[in-house]
Amino acid sequence: MGMLARLISWLNAVGNGLFGLLNKPMTVLPAWLSLTLVSAVLGVLMLILFKYTSNQAAIGRVRDAIKANLLAMKLFKDNIPVVLKSQAKILLNAFLLLVFSLQPMLVMIIPFSLLLGQLGLWYQSRPLEVDEQAVVTMQLADSGTNPLPSVSLLPSGAARVVVGPIRVPSKRQIYWQIQARENGEHTLIFQVAGEQVRKELAVGDGLMPVSMTRPGLSIMDLVLHPAEKPFDESSSVQSIRIGYPDRRAKFTGTDIWIVTLFVISMLIAFLVKPFLNVKI
Amino acid sequence: MNKDKKNQIPRRSFIQGAGLTLAGVSAGLCSVPESVFAGSKPSARHPKVIVIGFDGMDPFLTEKMMDTGQLPTFASLRKSNGYRRLGTSNPPQSPVAWANFINGAGPGTHGIFDFIHRDPARQCAPFFSAAETVEGEGSIGFGEHQIQLNFWPFNHSPTQTLLRREGTPFWNYLDAAGIPSAFYDLPSNYPPSKSQHGHHRCLSGMGTPDLLGTYGTYQHYAEDGPVRTKEEPGGMRSMLFFENETAPAKLIGPMDSFLKEPVPITIDFQVHRDLDAKAAVIELQEHTVLLKEGDWSPWLQIDFPLSMPGPDKHLSGICRFYLQEVAPNFRLYVTPINVDPSNPATPITEPEDFSKELASRLGLFYTTGFQEDHKALSNKVFNEAEFAAQAQIVLDERMNLLNDALENYDDGLLFFYFSSTDLQSHMFWWDSDQDHPARPKEQAQQYFEHIKDIYRTADGIVSNMIKDYGDTARILVMSDHGFANFRRQFNLNTWLRDNGYLGPADATSIMTDVDWSQTRAYGLGINGLYLNLQGREKYGIVAPEEKDALMDELVEKLEAVRDGDGSVVIKKVRRSDKTYKGPHTAMAPDLIIGYKRGYRGAWTTCLGDMDKTVFSDNDSAWGADHCGDSTEVPGILFSNKPIAKEDPALIDLAPTILAQFGLDKPETMTGKNIF
Numbered sequence: 001m002g003m004l005a006r007l008i009s010w011l012n013a014v015g016n017g018l019f020g021l022l023n024k025p026m027t028v029l030p031a032w033l034s035l036t037l038v039s040a041v042l043g044v045l046m047l048i049l050f051k052y053t054s055n056q057a058a059i060g061r062v063r064d065a066i067k068a069n070l071l072a073m074k075l076f077k078d079n080i081p082v083v084l085k086s087q088a089k090i091l092l093n094a095f096l097l098l099v100f101s102l103q104p105m106l107v108m109i110i111p112f113s114l115l116l117g118q119l120g121l122w123y124q125s126r127p128l129e130v131d132e133q134a135v136v137t138m139q140l141a142d143s144g145t146n147p148l149p150s151v152s153l154l155p156s157g158a159a160r161v162v163v164g165p166i167r168v169p170s171k172r173q174i175y176w177q178i179q180a181r182e183n184g185e186h187t188l189i190f191q192v193a194g195e196q197v198r199k200e201l202a203v204g205d206g207l208m209p210v211s212m213t214r215p216g217l218s219i220m221d222l223v224l225h226p227a228e229k230p231f232d233e234s235s236s237v238q239s240i241r242i243g244y245p246d247r248r249a250k251f252t253g254t255d256i257w258i259v260t261l262f263v264i265s266m267l268i269a270f271l272v273k274p275f276l277n278v279k280i
Numbered sequence: 281m282n283k284d285k286k287n288q289i290p291r292r293s294f295i296q297g298a299g300l301t302l303a304g305v306s307a308g309l310c311s312v313p314e315s316v317f318a319g320s321k322p323s324a325r326h327p328k329v330i331v332i333g334f335d336g337m338d339p340f341l342t343e344k345m346m347d348t349g350q351l352p353t354f355a356s357l358r359k360s361n362g363y364r365r366l367g368t369s370n371p372p373q374s375p376v377a378w379a380n381f382i383n384g385a386g387p388g389t390h391g392i393f394d395f396i397h398r399d400p401a402r403q404c405a406p407f408f409s410a411a412e413t414v415e416g417e418g419s420i421g422f423g424e425h426q427i428q429l430n431f432w433p434f435n436h437s438p439t440q441t442l443l444r445r446e447g448t449p450f451w452n453y454l455d456a457a458g459i460p461s462a463f464y465d466l467p468s469n470y471p472p473s474k475s476q477h478g479h480h481r482c483l484s485g486m487g488t489p490d491l492l493g494t495y496g497t498y499q500h501y502a503e504d505g506p507v508r509t510k511e512e513p514g515g516m517r518s519m520l521f522f523e524n525e526t527a528p529a530k531l532i533g534p535m536d537s538f539l540k541e542p543v544p545i546t547i548d549f550q551v552h553r554d555l556d557a558k559a560a561v562i563e564l565q566e567h568t569v570l571l572k573e574g575d576w577s578p579w580l581q582i583d584f585p586l587s588m589p590g591p592d593k594h595l596s597g598i599c600r601f602y603l604q605e606v607a608p609n610f611r612l613y614v615t616p617i618n619v620d621p622s623n624p625a626t627p628i629t630e631p632e633d634f635s636k637e638l639a640s641r642l643g644l645f646y647t648t649g650f651q652e653d654h655k656a657l658s659n660k661v662f663n664e665a666e667f668a669a670q671a672q673i674v675l676d677e678r679m680n681l682l683n684d685a686l687e688n689y690d691d692g693l694l695f696f697y698f699s700s701t702d703l704q705s706h707m708f709w710w711d712s713d714q715d716h717p718a719r720p721k722e723q724a725q726q727y728f729e730h731i732k733d734i735y736r737t738a739d740g741i742v743s744n745m746i747k748d749y750g751d752t753a754r755i756l757v758m759s760d761h762g763f764a765n766f767r768r769q770f771n772l773n774t775w776l777r778d779n780g781y782l783g784p785a786d787a788t789s790i791m792t793d794v795d796w797s798q799t800r801a802y803g804l805g806i807n808g809l810y811l812n813l814q815g816r817e818k819y820g821i822v823a824p825e826e827k828d829a830l831m832d833e834l835v836e837k838l839e840a841v842r843d844g845d846g847s848v849v850i851k852k853v854r855r856s857d858k859t860y861k862g863p864h865t866a867m868a869p870d871l872i873i874g875y876k877r878g879y880r881g882a883w884t885t886c887l888g889d890m891d892k893t894v895f896s897d898n899d900s901a902w903g904a905d906h907c908g909d910s911t912e913v914p915g916i917l918f919s920n921k922p923i924a925k926e927d928p929a930l931i932d933l934a935p936t937i938l939a940q941f942g943l944d945k946p947e948t949m950t951g952k953n954i955f
Contacts, residue, residue, distance in 0.1 A: 135568050135569075135570055137568070162570075163559055163570040163571070163572050163575070164557065164559070164570060165554075165557065166552070166554040166557050166559045166560070166561050166570055167554050167556075167557070168525065168526065168552040168554070168561055169524055169525060170523075170524040170525065170526040170552065171526075171552070175561050175568070175570055176570075177570040243568060
């Protein structure tokens, strides 16, 4: 568990660097256009990856068999035993197609999940606007009945504290309401007992990566929140979350961006398939 | 609307207007040439008429403040002969008065005579006069659920709320003529009446319910609250029990109408408090709200899932939290759950999407008809300062709405309503040297000063309006009635009982222990007196031929009533058969009790109850009212054009507005053009 988490964390660090670099030019584009371009490139990459990680010859044979059985059903539609036999073969071959897709799926699942995490930074939430408020939640490690440590959010030009810290011992959480002051990619610094911990804060009105949570060493959190270095298991802080607002847009908003990504990438993959000679 | 567009005037009208404006200015009048307002057909552009309604703005206070230079804009309009006291309705209750305004005629045309009517077929069963909820018919049962299918072959009819105001509202004539009209917070128009031609838009005001179907039910949570949720007029109270500084709570929502035995939908939420920080965290659905003592949350959208055997169905409501106190007694107030304007569970605007359009530009806002939570003050959930702060939130929201209305106003009629001058006056008005029954004299004076501040704000609103639109629009500023102290209560039913008109002698309520065979008259509503008439009331005993004599006798005796100190209590008792004309008088009371300033019908008598004594002090925080005699509480009328009519009344405004657009007065209207 710890090993895998560290591996994901390391892959995230590489992904952050790469994706940050690749996506930088996209920041000048509107979100819908950048997502369309990213989806198109992703569609082509998935197709190429599928081509080289799957057994294309076997897939070709299965597809031919399906075609042959469809033809048989058409030619011998009055012959019930032939039709039934062909239907059974089609079902079997369809299942085989699924089996042949497993290998590329297994190869793609890890990079694709990490990629989704990276894209989520850009399209899931929007940064705070200047003067806008958000709730910051710090999750402290569960240390039995020990009282909550002394915690403070150090003053900065990035944001001011409107309310807090509010300490909730039953959940071992501490809350602040902050108000953004200045555009930019900032760092909030917290003093937790003798330890200083940091959390990124995004303020601006354009497209920029928004890291909602600096996670602990949980696999799922690491995949969903790849931008920041996770907290160590030994840290008294287990996560810090900022309640960024949802991104409201027709195609790239909080609830829809992932659908847009899948639809466009699939569409592009189907369009490009004949040119790359890929059998799916 | 941009400034250039706003100032566009057809060239011909502009030239004519310029000449006449010069003439007007030289005559010392703050007037706009009539030609600018004359019928603009065939041009697509229409005249501009802006009507600002300050509910309950009182002429006596307004005049005093104008005389002392505190209302310079109003004083300037008065100087230009653009001010009159405005005759109100009989009785001067808001639903009646606004319906008079809407129809351009009296209650006989719109059928609203009081906040409360009664159904004589069920003897005296009370109901709200302005809207009626009609239970649905037919349903299909699925286990514990019932479902209505309003299509063939089932054709079930769903429960619906119907507007009971009769007659033709004046905007229908504008609509038919293709003249746009927009109304914001219009009273006596819920559910909003439909536009036949698509030129009318309206946000319903007074009378619009909250999501619970009431006129506003707050929820209050406190450590010293009742263990079981307790209902009180206008609110509910519950106890919070903190364990490790966290307390669970339930927000009570609308009834789950898909159940055969409907129960309220409740939403669990958590309250965490930090005694040192004097603050709390509220976690409700996806919302995490941090509040310091004295903070208000923003509007929160709450999702209420209905229990359905099929696909999910949800109702959306909005509310705000107010953290009153963290320690020693944690107290948390939640506003009534308002209909979400961005996703209304019931239409609150015409067209239905109008509320969504407003919410998309302005965010969420109060949608219930009564926005200032007077019940919270009456029930001592709020203190005076808290009520004033909540009322200021309402006023700020409405100012925002007004700005948006003006930005989106091109031409035609714009009507905008303010409730601040009414509901805050009910709670804070006290223009007397006598002791206030509910608060110390100094405090009463302090809060009356607050009312004066609101009047100054009103002056500022009109000042801006005249600066921006004085040259291009006819501007009318009106109120539906004035205000008066409500120091003493008169229990009409007790008086009827003590004078032998209602029996038995120890009866306590017409709803429970009255003997109708001993009862010739009863009171219901704030100003209404009904005879127990044979052939009309279910258990009627007064023969039709006795009616006239009995009414005359009651008028004489009631007008002779004196308080303990000899004060006149009732200025005038009017017979409705001599007061109301029109096709919709069936629900009218037989007599309308017109109280003197300082008096009003007792709280208990409004719903038919009796007290031990006929008179009592009004010790409610609701210390002022207007439900007296119509001559005691006239409204105000200002215009940026001299007013010709000496005694204008509410019913005159509709024909006046129509005339500004070149439309003739319809036959149904009895009012007259004031210019």
